[in-house]
Amino acid sequence: MQIALLQTQADPVTPGPAGLTSLEGAAREAAARGARLLVTPELSLTGYALEDPALLAEPADGPSAAAVSRIARQYGIAVAYGYPERGEGCAVHNSVQLMGPDGAALANYRKTHLYGPYEAKHYTPGEQLPVQAELDGVRLGLLICYDVEFPEAVRAHALAGTDVLLVPTALMRPYDTVAETLVVARAVESQLYVAYANRAGREGEFDFAGLSCLAAPDGTVPARAPGSGGTLLVADADLAALRASRDRNPYLADRRPELYAR
Template structure:
């Protein structure tokens, strides 16, 4: 069943940016500056895009720059979070032995690592060649009185994934993404519908502009958003780099869950064949 939400809204910042692909040091500088602006705006949490720490379309750089969940990159992000006093969710390539995963990590305002998620649905040949798929669909942590869930890009396009989070009580689903042309409809239409049908907030945070070369060249479309359980889009980005700030309102979440019957009216016994 859904958890009982807190009394106070949680202000979050969405960093719509591709950073500086290929340079961890430059991306940490971008993150540090954004964290300062987010904290000044009263945000308690800053969410970046997919693979923000290294860049997405960086070819063999994915494996060269991959590191463990407690590596130097994590330490640097933890320092930024602690200095600015806000939580940070960032995307990065995670090395675990010989395997590399497309991962996101949540670090709290004290610099502690709260949760790490490995992308379960890999999109296209680039990702399927570069990464191993994760096996844990629901990863959660408690932050600011909310039950926060983690997911990455293509994962949110599978309704089963989001519904699993709903049944596990996720209040706010954080989705760093690398959404590219011509799939803008995902950001524009699908994400708000997911928020409505599974009764949660969804923060969908994208990259921007061109990246990569040849067959691995992509045009990221921006359009980051914070969608709410009533199906509305509370915050919407354009196509350029920007820092968006919005609020997760527990009162709206509670009222919407009381009104919307989707989760109560499910008949799981009919759905077994779908698995």
């Protein structure tokens, strides 16, 4: 499966609902380059540094979802996009939704591990893990940024059969080691691909690290973005290579969960 990763240049002045224009351009280019799936950063439709995310929050089937559905259908490409979701009651969730290439909503995931006081103040954590969808016979899983830093969350996906883990992210400096080392380790230890799409540059008080990547289960990195600037990566998640790697590295089969509970 050819996967496109959009690394966006953060807007230092005017975060807000301008992400659809960037997303449509990326979908057009990704489809032209042969990608079947586009992964965009955390909160890609609005920007991350929002004074009050509740003001831009929408339900999962709101106007932005309709717009992304049209884009996906027009270019024949699945799209994973981040947005503030209006949930039950007054809850606002940091969410990612996956639209299929036919425009159908395939899955919606609410970030389960919130990072820092900013997110704790504005968002309600999700309670469902793992969230998955099927595309072209490939089982896709969804996490968001800080979630991937918890081995339990990624292992839950591995045990549920996820082949490619999509991780829209807003990784900040000075935590570059997460993108450079930890994401690759997660791919190896749980034997899956990790598609990690970040933003780059300063937005409000946050300085984002870039370094978007596709990490493979054999420890290689088929695609890596620089630490600054916007770019669109396209790389192959090779399912034959995934099966071969799982045969060579039977971590899941060799687990002894009866010991870990102690």
